[in-house]
Amino acid sequence: QVQLVESGGGLVQAGGSLRLSCAASGRTFSSYAMGWFRQAPGKEREFVASISRSSGNTYVANSVNERFTISRDNTKNTVYLQMNSLKPEDTAVYYCAAARAVGVISVSIGYDYWGQGTQVTVSS
Numbered sequence: 001q002v003q004l005v006e007s008g009g010g011l012v013q014a015g016g017s018l019r020l021s022c023a024a025s026g027r028t029f030s031s032y033a034m035g036w037f038r039q040a041p042g043k044e045r046e047f048v049a050s051i052s053r054s055s056g057n058t059y060v061a062n063s064v065n066e067r068f069t070i071s072r073d074n075t076k077n078t079v080y081l082q083m084n085s086l087k088p089e090d091t092a093v094y095y096c097a098a099a100r101a102v103g104v105i106s107v108s109i110g111y112d113y114w115g116q117g118t119q120v121t122v123s124s
Contacts, residue, residue: 002025006020012122015086016122058104068081083120097115
């Protein structure tokens with residue numbers, strides 16, 4: 001069982017930056033591939049980024065590529081999402097997820113555990 005708690009969301013102006021964190025419970029964090037998803041009001045949840053167990057591989061959605069970066073620190077049981085050059089269309093609830101897998105996963109069905117989400121609002 002893994003519990004995930006996101007933090008770092010908030011209100012930011014367009015062009016600004018935020019870093020989301022997701023802290024995981026348990027001593028098996030390094031056994032999980034991790035991902036970030038987001039869901040805007042009235043829209044389906046969409047994939048943002050994923051990172052493999054050992055950080056050897058990352059995959060970022062085209063819509064945020066070159067603005068968002070995913071990383072993890074297995075010594076701190078934490079995965080991060082650095083978001084730069086934020087746009088109003090990035091406004092959403094951002095969710096952290098964990099998958100019993102080695103490599104990156106871009107579909108929500110591949111994940112076994114989810115956090116409660118953190119709100120990111122980008123004003124124009």
